[in-house]
Amino acid sequence: MSKVLQRTDKQGDIVDRREQIRQIINQIENESEDLKVVAFMEHTTPPETVKPKVIKFQQVIKLLRVLAEDNPIEKGVAKVMFYSPSTGRSRGLTPTMMPGFQYIKAGMQTKPHSHNMASVYLVVKGKGYSIVDGKKLEWEEGDVFVVPANMVHYHVNTSKEDAVLFDVTDSGLLENLGILEFREE
Known part of the structure; x- marks a missing residue:
């Protein structure tokens, strides 16, 4: 049962605060095909603790x-x-x-x-x-x-x-x- 890493995008907390930042990011992204700017790395939940074990x-x-x-x-x-x-x-x-x-x-x-x-x-x-x-x-x-x-x-x-x-x-x-x-x- 594998799970996907849970991510919380925090970029909006920085980008949405200032119109100037959003405009510069849009300009960078529009000048190149298939490009996105990450202004702040998302947060990820820590993994569960791997428990010690013995394999008989x-x-x-x-x-x-x-x-x-x-x-x-x-x-x-x-x-x-x-x-x-x-x-x-x-x-x-x-x-x-x-x-x-x-x-x-x-x-x-x-x-x-x-x-x-x-x-x-x-x-x-x-x-x-x-x-x-x-x-x-x-x-x-x-x-x-x-x-x-x-x-x-x-x-x-x-x-x-x-x-x-x-x-x-x-x-x-x-x-x-x-x-x-x-x-x-």
Whole structure:
């Protein structure tokens, strides 16, 4: 449930007080196409406080396993992400970051894709590699690796057990800016 930032326009409090200001603003706006003058920045209501929380891994892994069993989009793969409704339109766990878990069954891989968010991964379980911008990054349990923004990448589980990757992205920040992009290759 994301909400739109509530804005209160205070420009009239300044502009409407003096005819000279209104005339100058009108002149500036009329001399250029598609231009408006903001003489006083609007007020915005402060966001709700993001509350501390714990995400229980045992519940998450149970969900990931069920999702991966019958995933029509990516066979043997599941992804869950978390956000706080109190972050409003950013849809992050904090206003700038969103964490998630990826589950890759033994011998499976994710589809190649790219996005303009950067991702930092922690390998919770398993062994494999990721292809990031054509470069092979081998990983195993406990390793941390980074996928910079806008690089085509995918993850391959080479172990005999299911792999679990935990990642944190800056998608909340990009969502707030209105520029979040995701592409399958």
